[in-house]
Amino acid sequence: MELKDLVIQKLNDKFKDVNFEFVEYRNELTIIFDKKNIVDVCKFLKDDGDLQFNLCEDVTAIDWAKPKNRFTIVYHIFSLKNNFRLSLKSNVDESDCSIDTVSSIWKTADWEEREVYDMYGIKFNNHPDLRRMYMPEDFEYHPLRKDFPLMGIPGSLPLPKK
Amino acid sequence: MQKLTKDDVHPKIVEALLRADTNITIEDALENEMILNMGPQHPATHGVLRLLLRLDGETIMACVPELGYLHRGYEKMAENMSYYEFVPHTDRLDYLAPLANNVAYVLAVEKLAGIEVPPRAQYIRMMVAELARIASHLVAMGALAMDVGALTIFLWTLREREKILDIWDILCGARFTNSYTRIGGVANDAQPEALAKVKWFIDQFDEKLEECERLLNTNRIFIERLEGIGVVSSEDAIDLGLTGPNLRGSGVEFDLRRATPYLFYNEMDFKVITHKEGDSLARYFVRVDEAYESAKIVRQILDKMPQGETMANQPKKVLPKKAEVYSKMEELIHDFMIINFGINPPVGEIYSAVENPKGELGFYLVSKGEGHPWKCKIRSPSFVNLQAIPHLVKGHMISDVVAIVGSLDPVMGEADK
Numbered sequence: 001m002e003l004k005d006l007v008i009q010k011l012n013d014k015f016k017d018v019n020f021e022f023v024e025y026r027n028e029l030t031i032i033f034d035k036k037n038i039v040d041v042c043k044f045l046k047d048d049g050d051l052q053f054n055l056c057e058d059v060t061a062i063d064w065a066k067p068k069n070r071f072t073i074v075y076h077i078f079s080l081k082n083n084f085r086l087s088l089k090s091n092v093d094e095s096d097c098s099i100d101t102v103s104s105i106w107k108t109a110d111w112e113e114r115e116v117y118d119m120y121g122i123k124f125n126n127h128p129d130l131r132r133m134y135m136p137e138d139f140e141y142h143p144l145r146k147d148f149p150l151m152g153i154p155g156s157l158p159l160p161k162k
Numbered sequence: 163m164q165k166l167t168k169d170d171v172h173p174k175i176v177e178a179l180l181r182a183d184t185n186i187t188i189e190d191a192l193e194n195e196m197i198l199n200m201g202p203q204h205p206a207t208h209g210v211l212r213l214l215l216r217l218d219g220e221t222i223m224a225c226v227p228e229l230g231y232l233h234r235g236y237e238k239m240a241e242n243m244s245y246y247e248f249v250p251h252t253d254r255l256d257y258l259a260p261l262a263n264n265v266a267y268v269l270a271v272e273k274l275a276g277i278e279v280p281p282r283a284q285y286i287r288m289m290v291a292e293l294a295r296i297a298s299h300l301v302a303m304g305a306l307a308m309d310v311g312a313l314t315i316f317l318w319t320l321r322e323r324e325k326i327l328d329i330w331d332i333l334c335g336a337r338f339t340n341s342y343t344r345i346g347g348v349a350n351d352a353q354p355e356a357l358a359k360v361k362w363f364i365d366q367f368d369e370k371l372e373e374c375e376r377l378l379n380t381n382r383i384f385i386e387r388l389e390g391i392g393v394v395s396s397e398d399a400i401d402l403g404l405t406g407p408n409l410r411g412s413g414v415e416f417d418l419r420r421a422t423p424y425l426f427y428n429e430m431d432f433k434v435i436t437h438k439e440g441d442s443l444a445r446y447f448v449r450v451d452e453a454y455e456s457a458k459i460v461r462q463i464l465d466k467m468p469q470g471e472t473m474a475n476q477p478k479k480v481l482p483k484k485a486e487v488y489s490k491m492e493e494l495i496h497d498f499m500i501i502n503f504g505i506n507p508p509v510g511e512i513y514s515a516v517e518n519p520k521g522e523l524g525f526y527l528v529s530k531g532e533g534h535p536w537k538c539k540i541r542s543p544s545f546v547n548l549q550a551i552p553h554l555v556k557g558h559m560i561s562d563v564v565a566i567v568g569s570l571d572p573v574m575g576e577a578d579k
Contacts, residue, residue: 025510026273054400057515060539062528074526076513080400083421087513108403111549129178134230134578137172143238150242
């Protein structure tokens with residue numbers, strides 16, 4: 001059996017009450033599901049003996065600039081055993097701008113999630129050290145949101161005192 | 163010496179530093195702990211990396227890295243320019259191997275837009291990417307040695323790197339920020355004199371690298387400064403997300419050139435170098451051995467490189483040659499459309515990753531069918547590798563921090579994006 005089918009089958013068997021949506025594009029498998037299951041699904045994908053997605057390559061977000069489900073969080077995970085890459089996606093609404101952290105599963109996610117928090121303002125529940133990654137701590141905006149202008153906001157970054 | 167004040171260190175950073183769990187216990191501990199600020203202007207932090215160290219005596223109890231001093235917002239800029247316009251910006255990510263970044267980016271765009279690239283262009287890309295790897299590893303080797311006090315070797319490795327820069331000068335007219343690749347191919351065919359120079363360089367390279375290696379491998383101070391310093395086990399290395407030489411230095415045989423072959427790496431014969439010790443010395447050995455392997459790959463590329471076109475024949479997506487734009491109507495129209503409206507890849511999203519000198523460089527591109535990407539995420543290896551620093555330095559001395567940062571070989575241009 002191909003690994004793609006194995007992943008789909010295992011997830012459907014294990015999480016019967018979760019609605020998975022499987023998308024394949026340019027030979028890459030993407031799984032979309034509700035954000036409340038993110039920790040359970042990630043833990044399963046990492047710990048399962050046949051799958052072993054033990055390398056978390058990337059965590060990022062997309063701002064769709066639309067009223068409902070404004071953000072999508074994207075995880076790219078890789079299985080060193082099978083040389084297989086998988087994308088996981090979860091929608092986050094602006095009214096409840098938070099998702100559970102996966103940094104307890106992959107340590108890499110720690111900084112990656114901090115970067116997402118810095119750039120998009122999405123909070124990660126239970127994150128051990130949720131500070132800004134690049135921008136100064138007292139900066140008020142989130143630069144990668146689509147409503148943040150490319151030229152920046154004048155006066156938002158105070159210059160050092162002389 | 164001035165004392166650090168509240169204005170220098172943000173209270174939240176101090177809080178993170180004090181909260182960091184530490185299991186280091188020292189007999190005969192000093193009465194008070196101290197917070198030491200290292201960087202962002204420090205010769206051994208390889209750029210503008212700032213480390214805040216919590217010390218007891220000279221032993222590091224905890225460390226909090228601060229990034230963002232070189233943050234230029236490339237991801238925001240990418241969303242506001244066409245796919246073509248972003249190629250020169252990739253030079254400025256890992257500025258020690260600009261060509262490898264160029265290759266990584268255009269591969270991602272080609273995957274998104276579905277462009278087939280002629281084999282000669284792919285071979286040239288592979289050649290420049292491997293030369294970039296050699297150049298980057300030479301700098302890493304020299305800088306690490308300089309960090310721990312051996313100055314000569316830095317001059318020797320930079321002398322070798324200079325020859326690679328000369329090759330790039332002939333090949334693409336620029337020594338440093340090359341922007342050589344184009345979506346659908348490379349800017350110009352590799353000239354015979356450039357290929358001859360590559361051949362000359364590769365023929366003498368092994369001998370020169372051995373010379374450099376002899377200088378270091380028999381140097382007792384160098385070995386003792388690195389051996390057993392900053393050890394990371396293979397499980398921890400994967401968990402921390404290390405990639406590239408840093409991961410292979412911990413004994414994990416993972417190389418994207420082998421794991422998910424791109425370009426023509428599946429036709430090349432090379433070894434994936436691993437060392438199982440996981441300390442700073444092992445990471446240094448991996449880099450040196452990889453430079454030999456890269457030279458081996460370049461030799462095979464020179465033998466196998468086919469003749470033919472260097473640009474894909476897809477007029478609606480690939481920029482035409484300048485001479486044709488001035489003389490032919492069709493080409494002029496395509497040039498106008500691509501420059502003004504972009505190449506409009508179909509709606510979709512892809513993640514494409516390649517093995518860069520520093521590790522896995524990935525581009526995540528989301529297209530809404532417009533001329534510019536809706537989202538462009540750069541998964542930079544240095545950023546993720548730096549995350550291991552607090553883990554690695556714990557329990558070591560201040561002077562070891564320099565060796566550990568040098569052995570991780572971060573480039574801040576890439577880590578800060």
